[in-house]
Amino acid sequence: MQLGILGFIAIPAFAWLLSEKRQAVSWRTVVSGVLLQLALAVTFLKFPPAISLIQFGNRAANAIQAATEAGTGFVFGYLGGGPLPFSAINPGASFVLAFNALPIVLVISALASLLFYWGIMQRVAGMFGWLIRRWMGISGPLALGAAVHVFVGMVEAPLLLRPYLARMSRGEIFALMSCGMAGVAGTVMIIYSQLLDALIPNALGNILVASVISTPAALSLAALMVPSGSSTQASQTGLTMESAPRSAVDALVKGTTAGIPVLTGIVATLVVSIAIVALINHALALLPMVSNSPITLQRIFSYMFMPVLWLMGIPGQELHAAAHLMATKTVLNEFVAYQTFATLPADTFGTRSRMILSYALCGFANFGSAGIMIGSMSVILPERAAEVARLGVLSIVSGTMATCMSGALIGVLLG
Numbered sequence: 001m002q003l004g005i006l007g008f009i010a011i012p013a014f015a016w017l018l019s020e021k022r023q024a025v026s027w028r029t030v031v032s033g034v035l036l037q038l039a040l041a042v043t044f045l046k047f048p049p050a051i052s053l054i055q056f057g058n059r060a061a062n063a064i065q066a067a068t069e070a071g072t073g074f075v076f077g078y079l080g081g082g083p084l085p086f087s088a089i090n091p092g093a094s095f096v097l098a099f100n101a102l103p104i105v106l107v108i109s110a111l112a113s114l115l116f117y118w119g120i121m122q123r124v125a126g127m128f129g130w131l132i133r134r135w136m137g138i139s140g141p142l143a144l145g146a147a148v149h150v151f152v153g154m155v156e157a158p159l160l161l162r163p164y165l166a167r168m169s170r171g172e173i174f175a176l177m178s179c180g181m182a183g184v185a186g187t188v189m190i191i192y193s194q195l196l197d198a199l200i201p202n203a204l205g206n207i208l209v210a211s212v213i214s215t216p217a218a219l220s221l222a223a224l225m226v227p228s229g230s231s232t233q234a235s236q237t238g239l240t241m242e243s244a245p246r247s248a249v250d251a252l253v254k255g256t257t258a259g260i261p262v263l264t265g266i267v268a269t270l271v272v273s274i275a276i277v278a279l280i281n282h283a284l285a286l287l288p289m290v291s292n293s294p295i296t297l298q299r300i301f302s303y304m305f306m307p308v309l310w311l312m313g314i315p316g317q318e319l320h321a322a323a324h325l326m327a328t329k330t331v332l333n334e335f336v337a338y339q340t341f342a343t344l345p346a347d348t349f350g351t352r353s354r355m356i357l358s359y360a361l362c363g364f365a366n367f368g369s370a371g372i373m374i375g376s377m378s379v380i381l382p383e384r385a386a387e388v389a390r391l392g393v394l395s396i397v398s399g400t401m402a403t404c405m406s407g408a409l410i411g412v413l414l415g
Contacts, residue, residue: 004356007311007408011401015224018397024227032136033220037213041409044209055202064111065190068104098267101191105266106259108186112151113255117245121151128212136219138228141165142172146179146219150211154180154364155376165381171228173377173384174391174398175219180373181365181399182218183211184334188266192334192362195342200358210362210406218402225398226391265372266335273332273368301327308404312360313411318353325357330400333366352414360407365399 012034019025044050072080080099115121125147133143141164149157157180158165168176184192184207193204200206222228245251281296289295302323314322321344329337338361349357364373374392378385 004313004408004411011405015221018225021227026223029136029223030220033216036216040213068107072103105263109259110252110255113251117251145176146215149179151186154373169228171226174226175222177395178218178222178398181395182214182363182402192338195338199354210359214402214406217405221398269368297331298327312408314353321348329361330366337361356407356411359410360403363399363403365396370396
C-alpha cells in the first residue's frame with residue numbers, strides 16, 4: 001500500500017520534470033485534478049449507491065452483449081456465436097474475434113447516436129464537464145471535451161468540439177489529446193469487460209470507472225507537462241453534431257453507419273500494428289539473445305515499466321508478467337493486452353494486482369492510436385498539423401501516466 005502511495009505521488013513529479021515551462025504551471029489545475037480523481041475513485045468504490053449503479057451497468061452490458069450475439073448469430077451463423085453445425089473438439093476454438101466480439105461496436109454506436117438525439121448524452125457530459133470546469137478552473141470547451149471523451153472516442157470528441165478547437169491554446173490541445181489517450185471509448189468498453197469478466201468483479205463498471213477517474217489525472221498531468229495560457233473561450237459550450245438525426249430511427253441508422261469506420265479501423269489497426277511489431281521483432285531476433293531469450297520490442301518496453309509498476313504496488317514476483325502486459329498495451333494496443341491478460345494462468349496475479357492492471361491498461365495510449373488521433377486532428381486543424389503531431393507523440397506518455405496513477409490509486413484503496 002505504501003508503494004502505491006509513492007507511485008501516485010511520483011508520477012506527477014515525473015511529469016513536472018518533463019514540463020515545457022515549469023514556472024507557468026497552474027497548480028490549481030494540478031492539485032484539484034488529483035483531488036477530483038481521488039474523490040471519484042472513493043465514491044465509485046466505497047459509496048454503496050455508486051456501487052449499485054456500477055452493478056446495474058454491468059447487467060446492462062451483459063444484456064447488450066447477449067442482444068448483439070443474437071444479431072451476429074443470425075447474420076454470421078456459428079462464426080458469430082450461433083449453434084455449431086459440428087461437434088467442437090476444443091471448447092472456445094470457434095470464437096472468431098471479428099464476428100463474435102467486434103460487432104458490438106456497431107450496436108454501441110447506434111445506441112450512442114440515439115442517446116444524443118434524445119439529449120441524454122449532452123446532459124450527462126454537460127454535468128461532468130461543469131464539475132470539471134468549476135473545480136479545476138479550466139475553459140468550458142476543454143472541460144466538455146474531457147467529459148465527452150468518457151463516452152466517445154479520441155476521434156469523435158474533437159469532431160463534436162470542432163467550432164472551438166481552432167481557438168484552443170497549445171496546452172489545451174495537449175490536454176484534450178491526453179484525455180483521449182487516458183481512457184477508452186464507450187464503443188469498446190463492453191468488449192473489454194467481456195474479456196475481463198472472469199478476472200475482476202463488475203468488469204464493465206470498473207472499466208467505466210477507470211476511464212472516468214483517469215480524466216482528471218490526464219488534465220493534471222497535461223497542465224504539468226504543457227502548461228496552458230489563459231483561455232479566451234466561453235465558459236459554457238455545447239456539443240455539435242454534423243447531420244444531426246431527425247428522428248429516433250434516423251439516429252439508429254446514422255449511428256450504425258458511423259460505427260462502420262470505427263469497426264473497420266479497429267480491425268485494420270489490429271492487423272497492421274501486430275504485423276509491424278512482428279516485423280520489428282523478426283529484425284531484433286538477429287541480435288544476440290539476452291538471458292537465453294530473444295530481444296523483442298515488448299521486452300524492451302517492459303524493462304521501462306518494471307520500476308513504475310513496482311512503485312504502483314505490484315509485488316516483485318508478478319512484475320515481469322505485469323510489465324509485459326503494459327509493454328504490449330503500449331507497443332500494440334490495450335485490446336491485445338487485455339486479451340493476453342485474460343488468457344494468463346489464474347495464479348499469475350493476485351486479486352489486488354489484477355485490479356491495478358485492469359485500471360492501468362485502460363487507455364488508448366499506444367503508437368497506433370496516436371497515429372489515428374494525429375491524422376484525424378490534423379484534418380480538423382490543418383494549420384496546426386505540425387504542432388498536433390508533436391503533441392500527439394507526447395500524449396502517449398501523459399495518457400500512460402494517467403492510467404498508471406489510476407492503477408496506483410486503486411491499489412491503495414483496496415489495501
